[in-house]
Amino acid sequence: MKLKRILKWSAGIILLALIMWFQVAYWTSTNDCDHKTAAPNNPMKAITYCDYGLANLKLETIDKPTPNDDQVLVRVRAASVNPYDWHFVEGTPKIMRAMGVGLRKPKDTRLGVDFAGTATGSVALKPASIAFEQAASANIAGITALQAVRDKGKLGPGQKVLINGASGGVGTFAVQIAKSLGADVTGVCSTRNVDLVRSLGADHVIDYTKEDFAKGTERYDAILDNVPNHTLSECRRVLSPKGKYVLIGGGGPNDSRWIGPFGRIIKTMVLSPFISQEMGMMMADTSQKDLTILADLMQSGKVKPVIDRTYKLSEVPAAIAYVEEGHARGKVIITID
Ligand SMILES: NC(=O)c1ccc[n+]([C@@H]2O[C@H](COP(=O)([O-])OP(=O)(O)OC[C@H]3O[C@@H](n4cnc5c(N)ncnc54)[C@H](OP(=O)(O)O)[C@@H]3O)[C@@H](O)[C@H]2O)c1
Numbered sequence: 001m002k003l004k005r006i007l008k009w010s011a012g013i014i015l016l017a018l019i020m021w022f023q024v025a026y027w028t029s030t031n032d033c034d035h036k037t038a039a040p041n042n043p044m045k046a047i048t049y050c051d052y053g054l055a056n057l058k059l060e061t062i063d064k065p066t067p068n069d070d071q072v073l074v075r076v077r078a079a080s081v082n083p084y085d086w087h088f089v090e091g092t093p094k095i096m097r098a099m100g101v102g103l104r105k106p107k108d109t110r111l112g113v114d115f116a117g118t119a120t121g122s123v124a125l126k127p128a129s130i131a132f133e134q135a136a137s138a139n140i141a142g143i144t145a146l147q148a149v150r151d152k153g154k155l156g157p158g159q160k161v162l163i164n165g166a167s168g169g170v171g172t173f174a175v176q177i178a179k180s181l182g183a184d185v186t187g188v189c190s191t192r193n194v195d196l197v198r199s200l201g202a203d204h205v206i207d208y209t210k211e212d213f214a215k216g217t218e219r220y221d222a223i224l225d226n227v228p229n230h231t232l233s234e235c236r237r238v239l240s241p242k243g244k245y246v247l248i249g250g251g252g253p254n255d256s257r258w259i260g261p262f263g264r265i266i267k268t269m270v271l272s273p274f275i276s277q278e279m280g281m282m283m284a285d286t287s288q289k290d291l292t293i294l295a296d297l298m299q300s301g302k303v304k305p306v307i308d309r310t311y312k313l314s315e316v317p318a319a320i321a322y323v324e325e326g327h328a329r330g331k332v333i334i335t336i337d
Helices: 002-028 083-090 095-101 132-136 139-152 169-180 191-199 232-237 262-274 288-299 313-324
Strands: 043-049 057-063 074-081 114-119 160-164 184-189 204-207 220-225 239-247 278-281 307-312 331-335
Touching (some): 043 313, 057 313, 074 132, 074 313, 083 313, 114 132, 132 331, 139 169, 139 239, 139 288, 160 169, 169 184, 169 191, 169 331, 184 191, 191 204, 262 278, 313 331
Parallel strands (some): 160 220, 239 278, 307 331
Antiparallel strands (some): 043 057, 074 114, 074 331
């Protein structure tokens, strides 16, 4: 009885401490917006956001950053937008905020991961034949596709891969990279993208508005899932006994605003040890080596970035809103004058 009471009190105290810690952490969560100087000494244009939400994006003149010894300063000529960016703008899934992104306000007030430009040190050399817009499209989407096809799907000649979401940023790279490795590629997309996906080299295209790949008779050696809109058991049904399921996408605008794709990630991890098929998720690891491999693939013409729309720097909010809809055709690019 006494032990029960001690445990009950301890749990209550821990919970109260956690709530208080959360309250303090929430209200002290801040960013550099309050310390901005009126007139930057060394000005540059940037899109910034002091609070979460698309409506809070601003085109501003800020001070040019000074690189440390292990950094380079890049004069950005073009950038591209990824679903990654709107996750940060919206601060969703909200669990991200507690994982270091900023509880009440975004810690880092600047945006963007993909860029191409000129640098005083080398990041990865852009082949001369590739435009800045094409180079800017390759980082996140291209590297994700390369690592999904080569390292997670382990695809080689003749192996059958299904790419769900074949017409988006990752999908358009994945179709071409899988083809360059000799795989037999099936791409899943909507009617308006069937010709595009076929033109990228897909051997078979499934129009998801007319046919459900999970009800088909084909069995695949790997499924690269950019749009996890089928249950894991539905996906397993069309995988060969030793097939690999690679969860890439998740956290779409319709997913839980609190935990996003984490529920599905946990399910794949729990299931995998008990079945013959390999179920797993991937996180792209942006490495200079893989960026150089992509540059070579682009230079040789084996991979051609698909550019959907181009926006100006001042139009970044519209570009992110477009990507957030989840129907980009290839990559969305930001050009910088
Ligand atoms: N794990 C990682 O490291 C990593 C890295 C990059 C991206 N991601 C994630 O991967 C996902 C895809 O990224 P992305 O850059 O390719 O996104 P994206 O460029 O926004 O592409 C979304 C694509 O999904 C297609 N789509 C929508 N509903 C579909 C459905 N029911 N069936 C099949 N296709 C459908 C759309 O085609 P239609 O217009 O034809 O519908 C569109 O082309 C996102 O969730 C992103 O957050 C993960």
